[in-house]
Amino acid sequence: MKITFQKLLIGASIAIGVSALATVPAQAGTLTGATIGGTAASDYLVYDSNATNTFTVANTSENVQKVISGNAASPTGNVELAASSEQAGFDFTKNTTLTGTIGGKTLTLSSLTSDDWFGVGQTTTTYGLNNLANIWFNQALSSNSTLLATFNSSKETLFNSFLINGGFQRFSDPNISYVNQDDTSGLISIGLAGHLNAAPLLGLSSSVFKLQASEIVKYTYDGKTDYLYSFKATESGLLELSDGISHSGNYEVTIKGVPPAAVPEPSVMLGLLGVAGVFATQRKFKKASI
Structure with missing residues (x-):
């Protein structure tokens, strides 16, 4: 059950981070x-x-x-x-x-x-x-x-x-x-x-x-x-x-200009950092279970 919960947590975090990144408008x-x-x-x-x-x-x-x-x-x-x-x-x-x-x-x-x-x-x-x-x-x-x-x-x-x-x-x-x-x-x-x-x-x-x-x-x-x-x-x-x-x-x-490249907002970057944190936590769990 613990492993399943960890997988769900990681999947949800990635989905949130990617979704936020995709919806951030370009800044021009x-x-x-x-x-x-x-x-x-x-x-x-x-x-x-x-x-x-x-x-x-x-x-x-x-x-x-x-x-x-x-x-x-x-x-x-x-x-x-x-x-x-x-x-x-x-x-x-x-x-x-x-x-x-x-x-x-x-x-x-x-x-x-x-x-x-x-x-x-x-x-x-x-x-x-x-x-x-x-x-x-x-x-x-x-x-x-x-x-x-x-x-x-x-x-x-x-x-x-x-x-x-x-x-x-x-x-x-x-x-x-x-x-x-x-x-x-x-x-x-x-x-x-x-x-x-x-x-x-x-x-x-x-x-x-x-x-x-x-x-x-x-x-x-x-x-x-x-x-x-x-x-x-x-x-x-x-x-x-x-x-x-x-x-x-x-x-x-x-x-007719060139659409500017999308730039992640600070909140999105925080979300991506959260995803990275989840992966770091997962590695710690693996080490602890060895």
Whole structure:
């Protein structure tokens, strides 16, 4: 009977330990170890927030990490990369990056340069070429039916006006409000703070046109580099304090990330130690019965 009881005890302990290990979710969460870099590493702004407004705070690593910890329901503050993109003398050949670790892998988010939009070595472009500038612009038109109906016969004119007025630079400075990962699927969600109605960014009247378009962010993750943007926003519940317009919309874009490896919780480790203890006890019983 003693031997049978010992076997039952060992079996139950192993089952509990293995079951707990199998049900522990992987731990990933938000981007950690966030740092700013790129060829224009000082060209960024950090915006904190309260329940109503976003506002600039000091460019410190602590503030950068703090403001990107929100989510779609509560975007909080953001980090604006290439913050001088709308100013005279902006160097469109340089970029600003935000790099950190998520789910054990490195993720770099970057502002865009003229090379990204127009092609390597090109400082401008024309309508109809096969480059990001044309692809994005046509998607912006087709995703906003009012614009498409109004300018269907003059897309090239609108494109040229947007180009001349610095529109591509204006959409090259993404405001990163959060970077989160789903523990099970590995999906990485990135919040881009922008205008709920982006018509003024295209030189259009906000009272006439209702347009949604995020800024573009370039990413490098798990050996892949690509661009992310969205034409659908949700209300952030926030307004930038100085202009009363910016950061009113939250545009969420995603990356198909690698699911993070499961990490046993402390309670599970204790359970496994308990199993080890049972085996140690069993050996003692065997020695005592010899």
